[in-house]
Amino acid sequence: MKDLEYPFDGNYIMKKKRSLKKALLADGSDRIHKKIAVLGGSTTHDIIAVLELFLLNFGIEPEFYESEYGQYWQDAMFPTDELLSFSPDIIFIHTSNRNILDYPEIGDTAPEVNAKLEKVFSNFQTMWKKLSETFNCPIIQNNFEMPFFRLMGNRDGVDIHGRLRFIHRLNERFADHASNCETAGESFFINDINYLSACYGLDEWSDPQAWHMYKYALCIPAIPCLSYNVANIIKSIYGKNKKGLVLDLDNTLWGGVVGDDGVDGIEIGQETSLGQVYSEFQNYVKMQKDIGVILAVDSKNEHENAIAGLNHPDGALRPDDFVSIKANWEPKSENFKSIAKDLSLLPESLVFVDDNPAEREIVTAQLPGVSAPALDAPEHYIRYIDHGGYFEVTSLSEDDKKRNEMYMANRKRTELLESFADYGEYLTSLEMEAQIGPFDKMYFPRIAQLTNKSNQFNLTTRRYSQDDIEKAAEDEGNITLCGRLKDKFGDNGIVSLAIGNIRGEVRDELHIVLWLMSCRVLKRDMEFAMMDELVAAALENGISSIFGYYYPTAKNKMVKDFYLLQGFEKISEDADGNLTFRLDISGGYIRKNKYIKIIR
Amino acid sequence: MTREEVFEKLNAVFRDVFEDESITVNDDTTADDIEDWDSLEHINLVNAVEQEFGIKFNMGQIVSMKNVGEMVNIIIEKLG
Numbered sequence: 001m002k003d004l005e006y007p008f009d010g011n012y013i014m015k016k017k018r019s020l021k022k023a024l025l026a027d028g029s030d031r032i033h034k035k036i037a038v039l040g041g042s043t044t045h046d047i048i049a050v051l052e053l054f055l056l057n058f059g060i061e062p063e064f065y066e067s068e069y070g071q072y073w074q075d076a077m078f079p080t081d082e083l084l085s086f087s088p089d090i091i092f093i094h095t096s097n098r099n100i101l102d103y104p105e106i107g108d109t110a111p112e113v114n115a116k117l118e119k120v121f122s123n124f125q126t127m128w129k130k131l132s133e134t135f136n137c138p139i140i141q142n143n144f145e146m147p148f149f150r151l152m153g154n155r156d157g158v159d160i161h162g163r164l165r166f167i168h169r170l171n172e173r174f175a176d177h178a179s180n181c182e183t184a185g186e187s188f189f190i191n192d193i194n195y196l197s198a199c200y201g202l203d204e205w206s207d208p209q210a211w212h213m214y215k216y217a218l219c220i221p222a223i224p225c226l227s228y229n230v231a232n233i234i235k236s237i238y239g240k241n242k243k244g245l246v247l248d249l250d251n252t253l254w255g256g257v258v259g260d261d262g263v264d265g266i267e268i269g270q271e272t273s274l275g276q277v278y279s280e281f282q283n284y285v286k287m288q289k290d291i292g293v294i295l296a297v298d299s300k301n302e303h304e305n306a307i308a309g310l311n312h313p314d315g316a317l318r319p320d321d322f323v324s325i326k327a328n329w330e331p332k333s334e335n336f337k338s339i340a341k342d343l344s345l346l347p348e349s350l351v352f353v354d355d356n357p358a359e360r361e362i363v364t365a366q367l368p369g370v371s372a373p374a375l376d377a378p379e380h381y382i383r384y385i386d387h388g389g390y391f392e393v394t395s396l397s398e399d400d401k402k403r404n405e406m407y408m409a410n411r412k413r414t415e416l417l418e419s420f421a422d423y424g425e426y427l428t429s430l431e432m433e434a435q436i437g438p439f440d441k442m443y444f445p446r447i448a449q450l451t452n453k454s455n456q457f458n459l460t461t462r463r464y465s466q467d468d469i470e471k472a473a474e475d476e477g478n479i480t481l482c483g484r485l486k487d488k489f490g491d492n493g494i495v496s497l498a499i500g501n502i503r504g505e506v507r508d509e510l511h512i513v514l515w516l517m518s519c520r521v522l523k524r525d526m527e528f529a530m531m532d533e534l535v536a537a538a539l540e541n542g543i544s545s546i547f548g549y550y551y552p553t554a555k556n557k558m559v560k561d562f563y564l565l566q567g568f569e570k571i572s573e574d575a576d577g578n579l580t581f582r583l584d585i586s587g588g589y590i591r592k593n594k595y596i597k598i599i600r
Numbered sequence: 601m602t603r604e605e606v607f608e609k610l611n612a613v614f615r616d617v618f619e620d621e622s623i624t625v626n627d628d629t630t631a632d633d634i635e636d637w638d639s640l641e642h643i644n645l646v647n648a649v650e651q652e653f654g655i656k657f658n659m660g661q662i663v664s665m666k667n668v669g670e671m672v673n674i675i676i677e678k679l680g
Binding site: 015019 | 616619646662
């Protein structure tokens with residue numbers, strides 16, 4: 001919904017929150033359901049109301065638990081029955097510098113100040129620990145905004161007695177904690193209100209009126225900005241980040257029109273102020289690529305002019321930085337579709353970056369769900385794309401950093417495919433190797449991430465948290481498999497998952513409750529390699545029949561006949577189109593994979 | 601802006617905030633007359649009114665407003 005896309009009008013959202021919610025709920029889109037406990041150190045009413053809107057817009061239907069006013073610590077340490085039975089999927093702790101009760105005083109000795117710091121921090125740390133033990137779910141914790149006054153002026157940020165210095169030190173401790181959690185494999189995320197309030201304007205953000213009248217720790221118009229930031233973290237946790245930028249060229253990546261002005265005539269580089277702006281933007285886009293954002297070009301241009309522009313000596317980006325370059329005279333929405341198709345991605349997982357409002361209108365009208373930030377002037381491009389939070393990084397895996405390489409390798413595979421007359425010969429030439437085995441602790445984060453972001457090649461669309469995955473892996477009544485696929489062009493990482501439950505009176509049935517595969521390895525026979533391994537594991541466990549399930553969603557039609565292709569027979573179909581299949585393996589099983597070498 | 605014009609704009613704000621097209625406010629309207637107008641929604645309402653008229657109430661004014669009529673008086677004074 002446009003009203004909820006950055007840069008949004010926060011006051012409009014606040015005013016219209018009721019009608020916006022109605023409209024979102026009526027749009028008929030599929031959403032995952034998540035339970036969010038909001039533990040506040042101040043009023044959270046409208047923060048939750050607006051957070052709900054942003055989450056609905058991100059495809060997440062939230063259900064909230066809201067602590068009584070200011071009861072964040074009590075709720076965490078001594079959870080009420082209501083909170084216990086609510087059993088949150090995510091906990092958001094909304095605290096602020098108003099919740100720091102014991103600041104240093106000017107007469108305190110250095111050890112006393114340190115003791116105060118330790119006390120504030122350990123209060124939080126104890127609470128986080130307790131919450132993790134009780135609920136074992138991701139925690140989102142505000143850091144602290146800077147104080148709205150500086151008793152000692154500039155010295156306040158230097159002197160250990162200054163509140164500003166105290167808050168800086170606390171924030172540093174919070175950040176350390178977050179990075180330690182990441183190392184330990186725990187989900188703990190900082191909601192950086194220190195940065196947010198600075199962007200918003202600290203004086204306005206800290207409006208004492210909002211605190212003293214309503215006990216809001218921020219001014220009312222800033223609420224959407226806070227809620228949006230939290231929503232970005234949540235959508236990232238559930239794998240709903242965007243995956244790439246589809247960029248226009250003329251007046252987007254450089255000033256001027258390369259077809260008219262020539263490569264020498266476009267503005268990029270240090271010669272002019274506008275050229276500098278575009279240079280800075282290209283550098284920013286290149287940094288996005290380094291964190292795993294896929295780049296593509298969708299431009300109305302002659303292909304050779306586009307390439308020439310991208311080879312401009314002062315530009316930071318090069319043609320090789322893009323996994324796809326569509327420079328032609330087709331409608332941009334068509335190019336956009338084919339870019340998504342080539343990458344096996346849904347169009348809505350890509351962001352359209354174009355200076356021309358008319359082009360943005362066409363693309364977003366033709367391809368619902370595509371975000372196209374309303375770029376006005378080139379000096380705002382970075383801010384609009386950055387603060388839009390499309391690629392909010394809650395975890396940065398090796399996979400992420402290598403993503404562009406993987407897609408680039410895919411391009412090479414496609415080129416190779418075109419040189420073979422026979423598809424089997426092509427598969428042989430890829431020299432594929434798969435590592436397939438039970439869920440391994442090392443891969444738990446990636447496995448959980450995959451269950452949350454795979455939509456198309458996903459038979460049951462069941463979502464798992466990292467904790468759920470750990471439980472599933474440890475359960476002896478389960479057979480779990482994760483598969484990693486390599487070939488001569490590169491490593492695709494973990495690309496396929498399966499979980500089977502052993503059931504039945506004599507424990508001879510295996511029910512496949514999760515089966516998914518990343519679309520980046522479609523048509524490589526990986527699904528047959530996975531089934532071979534699953535059946536082998538099933539036979540070892542004395543299983544005689546395997547049951548497969550297909551639950552239709554708006555996005556997983558491509559796997560409707562998956563089990564038939566695997567040799568299963570359909571045994572039932574209900575009114576909602578849910579299908580059940582069965583494969584009898586008591587009489588043996590013929591392995592189907594011919595092209596992938598299996599490493600166990 | 602005349603008193604009538606202020607009322608007209610204010611009425612639109614009330615309808616937006618409470619998502620109820622049947623609302624018509626007058627001098628004597630208070631929180632008791634509108635179902636969803638509780639203390640938490642009051643905050644949102646005040647903010648929406650401030651945005652609509654491009655003004656900012658101070659704390660004393662917010663605390664002292666007894667009904668919509670008094671709110672309109674303050675708005676007119678601020679716009680003055």
